[in-house]
Structure formats: structure tokens, C-alpha cells
Amino acid sequence: MDSPPLYRKLATHYIDAIGAGSLKPGDRLPSLRSLMRMHDISLSTALQLCRAMESEGWVEARDRSGYFVKRPRRLAIAAMEEPATHVAPDPAQYVGIHAKVSDFVARRRQHEVRIDFSTARGSPELYPGEALRAIMMRLLRQKPALLTTAAPSRSLNPLREAAARRGLRVGMTLSPDEVLTTNGCIEALNLALRAVAQPGDTVAVESPTFYGLLQVLESLGMRALEIPTSPQTGLSIEALEMALDAYDNIKAVVTVPHLQNPLGSVMPDAHKERLVALCEQHDVALIEDDTYSELLDMDTPPRAIKSWDRTGNVIHCASLHKILAPGLRLGWISAGRWHSRVEMLKYTQTRSNEELSQWAAGEYMNTGAFDRHLRRLRDHLRQQREQAADAIAAHFPSGTRLNYPPGGLQLWVELPDHLPSMTVFDLALRENIFIAPGTLFSNSSRFDHYLRLNCGWPITETIEAGLRRLGEIASECAALQRKAA
Amino acid sequence: MDSPPLYRKLATHYIDAIGAGSLKPGDRLPSLRSLMRMHDISLSTALQLCRAMESEGWVEARDRSGYFVKRPRRLAIAAMEEPATHVAPDPAQYVGIHAKVSDFVARRRQHEVRIDFSTARGSPELYPGEALRAIMMRLLRQKPALLTTAAPSRSLNPLREAAARRGLRVGMTLSPDEVLTTNGCIEALNLALRAVAQPGDTVAVESPTFYGLLQVLESLGMRALEIPTSPQTGLSIEALEMALDAYDNIKAVVTVPHLQNPLGSVMPDAHKERLVALCEQHDVALIEDDTYSELLDMDTPPRAIKSWDRTGNVIHCASLHKILAPGLRLGWISAGRWHSRVEMLKYTQTRSNEELSQWAAGEYMNTGAFDRHLRRLRDHLRQQREQAADAIAAHFPSGTRLNYPPGGLQLWVELPDHLPSMTVFDLALRENIFIAPGTLFSNSSRFDHYLRLNCGWPITETIEAGLRRLGEIASECAALQRKAA
Structure with a gap:
């Protein structure tokens, strides 16, 4: 691939500086003369640089004064309103x-x-294909029997170990035995719902929620009750509480606490704690879909809802699909007091996952590279x-x-x-x-x-x-x- | 590994001749003198050879006459009786x-x-691990994006193509589009049953049948009706006909036509044809589990039940787990008139299978090595x-x-x-x-x-x-x- 032109490289440098906050809205870019001297470039290159940044909306020219960093346009857009929480809609079969x-x-x-x-x-390109490929090729050399031997049920492998160990970072104390590998988070959700509810039962979900979940509920013959959900703080605990008081056939609550899909909301820790207590009190299973936590702009994700679980009432579901390798179908489930039932349903539905990809993903997760x-x-x-x-x-x-x-x-x-x-x-x-x-x-x-x-x-x-x-x-x-x- | 001793190599040679039928029960082994001359061996090696074959039960010594090929002991064991077919048990929920x-x-x-x-x-050791490994390593080099790209739904790949093409050998004309990859045959059976029946419905199965199927039925809340099954010819069509006349809530029949598990029975073609007609007539879905056909002692398996299907009423399920690679979880389903519903259920249950193993298995199946x-x-x-x-x-x-x-x-x-x-x-x-x-x-x-x-x-x-x-x-x-x- 050709290297980008010089003005482009310099533009990227200044855009990064804006992104990092070292150049703030209202700050002046160095003058053309300073740019020429600092970067040892011609006037025409300096002009190209400033015009590119202008046309992309990063800076604006003010007559005779030079180029100034603009306020990001996204800050001008209004936030959404909070939903009304005093009414929950009727449960509806999808x-x-x-x-x-x-x-x-x-x-x-x-x-x-x-x-x-x-x-x-x-x-x-956002995923570590090269590193995963190298691990997989090494595994094929070192452990050829991974292809010709059926995975013994309950066998431990690096993925289950890595999932358990990373759980510690977000407050969950799990042994690898309590983590079952699934075909992505979607299978984990299927198993969780089949474990705790029957066709005809009602399940409380966020509103809006991702259509994958609504499809699972429809295919299992379950009814969904949509609970108002804040674009900022996620599932409304008040609205859920009213719904649990109003309906006695709710068997489970499904929530995406971090970066809810599609809202992007993040549930505050205090809400998580109340949610765990509320579900326990009403004897309703709480299913946590933790697909997106690692994509939050912070080095360690916030505590998982399951970290407040003392009775096994929270089922934790996660996936590597969006964070490590979209070409692998790897998720997992820690099903608390439904562990045995989920293990049976998993065996009955698809048997154990293939071992090779679990080993490859698990070994990668066990390095600092992850x-x-x-x-x-x-x-x-x-x-x-x-x-x-x-x-x-x-x-x-x-x-x-x-x-x-x-x-x-x-x-x-x-x-x-x-x-x-x-x-x-x-x-x-x-x-x-x-x-x-x-x-x-x-x-x-x-x-x-x-x-x-x-x-x-x-x-x-x-x-x-x-x-x-x-x-x-x-x-x-x-x-x-x-x-x- | 050390090479086996000479007498052992020669014993294997004669045992193979017995297996191939060129030495029959009652035939005399060459005399010690002939063995010494033919193979240029010592008397002690010739004696070791004969004694090894005797102790393993292949030949018996008759005084002064030499060693004679024995009738295989297994021929002395009686065959099982045929089941009574005039009564079908009540449908029972498992x-x-x-x-x-x-x-x-x-x-x-x-x-x-x-x-x-x-x-x-x-x-x-019975599976081609080395060849699969070589294909997989080549794929990782040539198509690294298989790890980092989610499989587009409905994308064709060598496995779907190979499955469709091999279907032709057993009388099924399918396009690769009509073959959906699943996580083993067990997921195919789950999808087939979920597509054609609801919780509470009754499904006719062979008796005895493999407990994996009974577990699927129990987990889906379906009732099973066990149909008498012959150790020789499989599912009794008469008994099934009586059951279909007697009960009006049977939604599907599941059968393993070739090498039924556990009986090992093989359904004659005439029975298959009658079965297809009978199920159509009663508007009952027919689910064919074709896991074992390639293990029959013949170069091309008999016709699939689905080869008689003219209305899309037969769902064909198959797997590579026992014939190609127990470490891969690859099966497939051709669901006839339920294709769209099965496709939706598969998407909802586990999404598409990983592509890498499908490519590896499919490319191998497309060579003469398979x-x-x-x-x-x-x-x-x-x-x-x-x-x-x-x-x-x-x-x-x-x-x-x-x-x-x-x-x-x-x-x-x-x-x-x-x-x-x-x-x-x-x-x-x-x-x-x-x-x-x-x-x-x-x-x-x-x-x-x-x-x-x-x-x-x-x-x-x-x-x-x-x-x-x-x-x-x-x-x-x-x-x-x-x-x-």
C-alpha cells in the first residue's frame, strides 16, 4: 500500500492531538509560517494540511487570524429524553x-x-487475526488430536479458564467448571431462557432491545414484557418493580447492563445491586448479557451484575464475537443455580463446542496481547x-x-x-x-x-x-x- | 515404532485371507513344511505363526492333519427375535x-x-487427522479472514457443496442452498423437531432408540411414541401405520434407516418408499437421521429416504462426527418444505457455524481421499x-x-x-x-x-x-x- 502524502500524515497528527485534548475547541492551529518551519514543509503542503482539516470539519478559518479548532459537531446534537417509567406495556407474544x-x-x-x-x-482489521492464526497453527502442530477426538464433556480448556479468570476483574468469583462454552452469546441466551422459563411464560426485556433477543423469545413461544429503559442508565428499576408487582407470571428479566443494544446505556452499580435484590425477592431469574462490556472506554469494565449474586439467581452470558474474533462462534454462560439444567440443555441441543477454537481463543486471552x-x-x-x-x-x-x-x-x-x-x-x-x-x-x-x-x-x-x-x-x-x- | 516380528506379519497375512474369504472355514492352512518353504522361514517361526493363530481363535489344530480354519465363533451366537408389531405402546412424555x-x-x-x-x-487413529490438519493450515495461510469475519448468513462454502454433491450418490437432488450446516446431527434433529412440532405434541420414534433423541424430546417437552423396530429391517411400517391410525396428534416420525442406533438394522428400500407415502398421507413430517450410512460395508450407501420425497415432507439430517472427524462439530440438514423455518430457528438458536472447519471438511470431502x-x-x-x-x-x-x-x-x-x-x-x-x-x-x-x-x-x-x-x-x-x- 502506498504511504499517505505528507500533508495527510501531518493532518492525522493534529487530529489526534484534538482527539487527545491537547488541542481544545477554540485553540489556534500553528500559523502557516510556523507549520512550514516546525515540519520543514513547503507553503503548499502547509496549506493542503489546513484545508484538509477544514474540509473535514476539525478547524475553521477566521479572516486574517488563522485556523481554529472547532467544537466537535456532535456536541451540538441534543440528547434523547428519558422514557416515561410509570407505565409498563402489556406483555405481548412476539x-x-x-x-x-x-x-x-x-x-x-x-x-x-x-x-x-x-x-x-x-x-x-480491528481484530488480532494474525496472532490467533499463529496460535491455531501451533496448536494444530502440537495437539493434532483436537481434530480427531471428541471433546470429553466437562473437559476444561484454556477458554473456560480464561473466562473464569477475567470474571475476577469484574467481581465474579467463578471456577472454570462453572463456565460452559456456547456457540456465541445467542446460544447462551437460548439456554438461559429454556432453563428458567417455559413456552407461554413472560420474560421482562429492555425497550428498545435487540431483535435477536425478540426472535429467541418468539421461537421459544415466550411472551415479552417491554420495560422502559433509559438511554443513560438502562433498564428502569422502578418500572420493572411495578411490572413485577402487577404480573405474577414473569419468570425472567434479560438485561444488557453495559452498552445496551441499541441504546448504548450503562447501568449504574447502585441499579445493578437493586436489580439483583428485586429479582431475588420476586423469585425471578436475572439473565445478564455481557456482550459489550469490554468495549466501554475504560481499561477495566464496571462490575458485572452477577458480582452481587449470593444465591445463584443471576445467569451471566458473554461472547467473544464482537471483541476478539467475529469468525469464531464462542460465548459462555455461568448459570448459577441452573448450572446442571443448562449443562443438560447444552448437551442436548448442540453437544460440546469444538475444542480447537476454544484453545486458540483461550490461549490468546491468557496473554497480555488480549x-x-x-x-x-x-x-x-x-x-x-x-x-x-x-x-x-x-x-x-x-x-x-x-x-x-x-x-x-x-x-x-x-x-x-x-x-x-x-x-x-x-x-x-x-x-x-x-x-x-x-x-x-x-x-x-x-x-x-x-x-x-x-x-x-x-x-x-x-x-x-x-x-x-x-x-x-x-x-x-x-x-x-x-x-x- | 518397532516393526512387528516376522511371524506376526505372516499371521496378519493369513488372517486377512480368512477375512477376505480366500481361506474359508474348514480349509487347511499350508503345512509347516510348506510355510517354511513358501516364506523362507525357520521351523520355529512357522510354529509361532500357527500357534498365534490358534490362540487367537482363527484356526484349530487337528491331530496329525495340521491347522484348519475355524468357523468364526460369532456365527454360533443366535440372532434376536423380531418384535411383536401388533401393539404400539401409549405415547409417553419422557x-x-x-x-x-x-x-x-x-x-x-x-x-x-x-x-x-x-x-x-x-x-x-481411524480418522484422517493429518490430512485435515494440512488443509486447515493451508486455509489459515490463504484465508486468514475466516477468523476475523463473521460468516455472512447463507454464504456457500465447500461443506455445503460437498454435502449436496454426495447427496446425489444416494438419490437426493439438492442444491447447496438447501443444505444448512449445523453443530452436529444433534442440532439438526433439534431444529427439525422444533420446526414441525410444538411442546406437547407426539413424535413417533424407533424402539429401542438412542438416548440422545429421547433427551431432545424431553427437553423440548414433546411426547414420544415408541414403534416396534426389527433388528434386521428397522422401524416396523405396519406398527407405525396402526399408530398413525390410532393417534391423531403425531406430528413427526424420526428414523435412522441405515445402521439404526442401537440395533444396527438396515431398512429395505421398499420400506422406505412405503414410509414416505404413509407419512405424506397422514400429513406427518418424516425426519431421517443419516448419521451412519457411510459406515455400511458397501462402497456406496443405499438410497436415502429423502430420495423418494416429492413434496418436501422429508427432513434429512446428517453428520461428519462419526465418519470424518470427531473433533469437529459438523452436521447438516435439508429440511424440504420447512427450509425457511429451520433456517430461522438455526439463526435464532446458534447463528451460522464457524467457517474454518466447514471449509476444511468440505475441501477434504471434495478429494478422492475421502x-x-x-x-x-x-x-x-x-x-x-x-x-x-x-x-x-x-x-x-x-x-x-x-x-x-x-x-x-x-x-x-x-x-x-x-x-x-x-x-x-x-x-x-x-x-x-x-x-x-x-x-x-x-x-x-x-x-x-x-x-x-x-x-x-x-x-x-x-x-x-x-x-x-x-x-x-x-x-x-x-x-x-x-x-x-
Whole structure:
């Protein structure tokens, strides 16, 4: 690959300085003369540098005074409102989500997707493919029997050990025996729900929540009760408490405490503690989906909900899919007092996972490289989220709202004037741009004017242009809707 | 490894000739003098050769006449009787099988298992670990993105293509799009059952059948109706027809047409055709578990049941676990008219399988090495089954019955006088020998005096001694039981 031109390298240097806070909004960039002297560059290179930063929205030119760092555009966008928590909707059986998702997938198939903002997934370059490959090749040499020997049930392996050990960092004391490997977090959720509830039972979920969970509930014949959820602090404990008092057939609560999907909310520790106590008091299982914790912008994630569990009432589910290797299907479950039942269901549903990928992932997690990878991944995702949020602030219609989340790979966007995101979806799809409309994230129509945007890919010119075009489409729709009103 | 002594090589040569039928029971071995001249060996080597074959039961010495090929001992053992087919038992919900299996597993855990006859599984050396490893290492070099990229749903890969192409050999015309990869055959069965039946529905199964299927039914809350099954021809079509007439809530039939587990029966083509028509007529889904076909002692397996399917009413499930690589969890399903529903359930339950192992297995299956491996595997298993059957004939109590199956890696043994195999299980376990008692293979007590023995391991001296000891234990139990009667 060709090395970027000199002005580009210097622009990246100054953009990093803005990102790191050493250049703040309102600060002046060095003058053209200073740039030429400091970096030993020509006037034309210095001008290219300043104009590139201007056109990307990092700085603005003020007559005769030079270039000044702009306030990030994303700071201009309003935050979402808190949901009303005094009413919980009726429990509803999800008989429609498969149809919705199938329709969504079928429409997509009719187009060659050019830009995919719909799936919550990181770009392959963000993951340590080279290191994993080296470990796997060594394992194939050292342990060829991994391919020809069925994994003995209950055999320990480095993944189960690594999962247990990393659990300590977030307050969970688990032995590797209490960690069962699953085919991703989705199998862990299936097993957890099958262990604690029966078809026809009601399960409390966050609202909005990811459609994968709604599909699991529909496929298991369970009813979902959507609990109001704050874009800042996650599941409303008050609303859940009212629901538990009102309905006596709730068998489980499913929550994503950190970087909730799609909101990006983070539950405060005090809420987690109350949630554990509340579920115990009502004899309702608490299922914690911990898929995104390691993507929070901090070196050690906050305490897991399960760290407050003293009775085995919390089932902890996690996954490596978004943080280590999207090509592996590795998750795990620590099922507390349902451990034996989950172990039986896992055996009955898919038997043990293949050992090779568990060994490879586990051995990698047992090195310092894993934490270095996670820091790098978080840095990339933060930059990508910032750039995407800036583009939304610049190009989406006024009145658009956004909760800028403290980590993760997606943004949840509220369109103004209850503009239906399915309209934006349809128009964008014609231009081969794919988004996840809010209607997929609830059985109600409350989120029909929301959309979820994946920021897992580097914001290239194509992606940037896609975001701009999305904003234009939404603005056109908004203008039409206002005219019609 | 040291090369075996000369007499041993020659003994193997003559034993192979007996196996291949070029030396038949009653034939005379060449005289000592001929052996010395033909192989240019000493008298003592010729004597060692003959004595080794005698002590292993292949030949017998007749005074002054030389050594004669013996009739295999296994031919002396009586075949099992056909089951009564005029009554089908009541449908029963399997509320007990998990408890039975858990008890069985828990007892095993209390002992260090020295010889395991219980699991239906081949020894690692029987599988092409070296070739698979080489393919996998090449794939890791050529396609590193397999680890870092989530498999796009519906993406084709060599496994789906190989499965579709091999289906042609057994009469199924499938496109790779109609083949979905699963986590082993057990996930395929879960998906098939969830697609066609609901909790509370009844499913017709063979009797006896493998406890894995009974566990799936119990975990899904389905009722099982056991249909009498012939040790020779498999599921009784007459008995099934009566059951379908008698009960109107049967939603599916599950059958293993080739090398039924545990019986080893093989369903004649005419039965398959009738079965397909019968299920269509009653609007009952037909689920074909094709795990063992490639282990039949023939170069191309018989036609799949699905080859008669014209309406999409047959769901075909298969696996590589016992035929290619026990360390991989690869199976597949072709679900006919339930394809979309199965695809949705698979996505909802575990998402797509990992791609790397699918590519490795599929690329291997696309070479001639796969058929060569299968021939070699069948040869080894045939020898192992023969030796195990001979040992049973020699050491088990008189009245023991056995249906010698035309392939596969297990033997189903009927003890005389309704001797409970749980007693044999308990006594054998004390000596760290592990068997699968018949009680696990039915919800009834009809098979309590049967046991299943795995022959997937080479019959070493230890294994041979284990079989002898099992026979002695059974004989002691039989003697005690007769005394008590």
C-alpha cells in the first residue's frame, strides 16, 4: 500500500492531538509560517494540511487570524429524553418479529448492499487475526488430536479458564467448571431462557432491545414484557418493580447492563445491586448479557451484575464475537443455580463446542496481547463513533437526537417529528445503503422513528459519503412530512 | 515404532485371507513344511505363526492333519427375535430420561474409566487427522479472514457443496442452498423437531432408540411414541401405520434407516418408499437421521429416504462426527418444505457455524481421499466388530443373542433370562469397565436386559480382556439368577 502524502500524515497528527485534548475547541492551529518551519514543509503542503482539516470539519478559518479548532459537531446534537417509567406495556407474544426480520432481510437481498450500517459488527482489521492464526497453527502442530477426538464433556480448556479468570476483574468469583462454552452469546441466551422459563411464560426485556433477543423469545413461544429503559442508565428499576408487582407470571428479566443494544446505556452499580435484590425477592431469574462490556472506554469494565449474586439467581452470558474474533462462534454462560439444567440443555441441543477454537481463543486471552488488543480496538471504535456522530450532526435534519455512548460500535439515532425510519430505510436501500430501522427493536411502534447505525468500520470517504447521503434522505423526508402536515 | 516380528506379519497375512474369504472355514492352512518353504522361514517361526493363530481363535489344530480354519465363533451366537408389531405402546412424555442419563453419568464420574464400551465413537487413529490438519493450515495461510469475519448468513462454502454433491450418490437432488450446516446431527434433529412440532405434541420414534433423541424430546417437552423396530429391517411400517391410525396428534416420525442406533438394522428400500407415502398421507413430517450410512460395508450407501420425497415432507439430517472427524462439530440438514423455518430457528438458536472447519471438511470431502478414508475406516470397523462379536460368543453366558450388523461401530447384545444389564453395568463399573445399559434406550423396561457395546476402538489385549471380563460378570449374574429362581 502506498504511504499517505505528507500533508495527510501531518493532518492525522493534529487530529489526534484534538482527539487527545491537547488541542481544545477554540485553540489556534500553528500559523502557516510556523507549520512550514516546525515540519520543514513547503507553503503548499502547509496549506493542503489546513484545508484538509477544514474540509473535514476539525478547524475553521477566521479572516486574517488563522485556523481554529472547532467544537466537535456532535456536541451540538441534543440528547434523547428519558422514557416515561410509570407505565409498563402489556406483555405481548412476539408473533411478528420473525416476519419483520424476514421482510427486512428479503428486501436487502434484492439489492447489492454497498454500505452496511445495519449489523453491529467490527471491521476484520480491528481484530488480532494474525496472532490467533499463529496460535491455531501451533496448536494444530502440537495437539493434532483436537481434530480427531471428541471433546470429553466437562473437559476444561484454556477458554473456560480464561473466562473464569477475567470474571475476577469484574467481581465474579467463578471456577472454570462453572463456565460452559456456547456457540456465541445467542446460544447462551437460548439456554438461559429454556432453563428458567417455559413456552407461554413472560420474560421482562429492555425497550428498545435487540431483535435477536425478540426472535429467541418468539421461537421459544415466550411472551415479552417491554420495560422502559433509559438511554443513560438502562433498564428502569422502578418500572420493572411495578411490572413485577402487577404480573405474577414473569419468570425472567434479560438485561444488557453495559452498552445496551441499541441504546448504548450503562447501568449504574447502585441499579445493578437493586436489580439483583428485586429479582431475588420476586423469585425471578436475572439473565445478564455481557456482550459489550469490554468495549466501554475504560481499561477495566464496571462490575458485572452477577458480582452481587449470593444465591445463584443471576445467569451471566458473554461472547467473544464482537471483541476478539467475529469468525469464531464462542460465548459462555455461568448459570448459577441452573448450572446442571443448562449443562443438560447444552448437551442436548448442540453437544460440546469444538475444542480447537476454544484453545486458540483461550490461549490468546491468557496473554497480555488480549488487553493490548482491547485498548487498540476501543481507540479505533471511539474515533469511528466520534466521526460518525459528527457526520450525523452535520447532515441529519435539525431536531435529530443522539445519545453519544461511552463505548461500543453503534449509534442509536432519533429522527425528528416522528419521521418513520422505514421510509428512510426504503429510500436508502434504493441507493444500496442499509440501516437497521427502529421498528425491529420493539413489538410496539414507539421506536419507529429511530434507527441504529453501525460504526464498526473505519470512516472512509465512502462511509462518510454514505452518512451524508443518509442525512440528506432523512432531511428530504422531514421536509416532505412538514409540507404535508 | 518397532516393526512387528516376522511371524506376526505372516499371521496378519493369513488372517486377512480368512477375512477376505480366500481361506474359508474348514480349509487347511499350508503345512509347516510348506510355510517354511513358501516364506523362507525357520521351523520355529512357522510354529509361532500357527500357534498365534490358534490362540487367537482363527484356526484349530487337528491331530496329525495340521491347522484348519475355524468357523468364526460369532456365527454360533443366535440372532434376536423380531418384535411383536401388533401393539404400539401409549405415547409417553419422557420425564425420566434426563434423570436416567444423569445417574449413569454421575456413577461413571465416581470411577476412573479404564475401558469405555459405552460411547458410540471411533478411535482417533481411524480418522484422517493429518490430512485435515494440512488443509486447515493451508486455509489459515490463504484465508486468514475466516477468523476475523463473521460468516455472512447463507454464504456457500465447500461443506455445503460437498454435502449436496454426495447427496446425489444416494438419490437426493439438492442444491447447496438447501443444505444448512449445523453443530452436529444433534442440532439438526433439534431444529427439525422444533420446526414441525410444538411442546406437547407426539413424535413417533424407533424402539429401542438412542438416548440422545429421547433427551431432545424431553427437553423440548414433546411426547414420544415408541414403534416396534426389527433388528434386521428397522422401524416396523405396519406398527407405525396402526399408530398413525390410532393417534391423531403425531406430528413427526424420526428414523435412522441405515445402521439404526442401537440395533444396527438396515431398512429395505421398499420400506422406505412405503414410509414416505404413509407419512405424506397422514400429513406427518418424516425426519431421517443419516448419521451412519457411510459406515455400511458397501462402497456406496443405499438410497436415502429423502430420495423418494416429492413434496418436501422429508427432513434429512446428517453428520461428519462419526465418519470424518470427531473433533469437529459438523452436521447438516435439508429440511424440504420447512427450509425457511429451520433456517430461522438455526439463526435464532446458534447463528451460522464457524467457517474454518466447514471449509476444511468440505475441501477434504471434495478429494478422492475421502472415499479412500471411508473404505479404510469400514475395514477397520468390520475387523473390530468381528473380533468383538467373537469374544462375546466365546465369553458371554449361553443364551446371549446378538444381531451382527452389516457395518458401524457398535453391537447390541441381548442377555439371556431377562438378566438386568444394570446389574452387569454396576459390577463392571467396579472394575472400571463402562457399558451402555439397555434401559437408556427406551422409556419402557423392554430393553433392560440388553446392552450396547462400542467397537470403535482396535481390539487390543486390554479391550479383549475387558470383553472377556464382561462376559464372566454376565455369566456369574446369570448363574446367581438361575440359582435364585
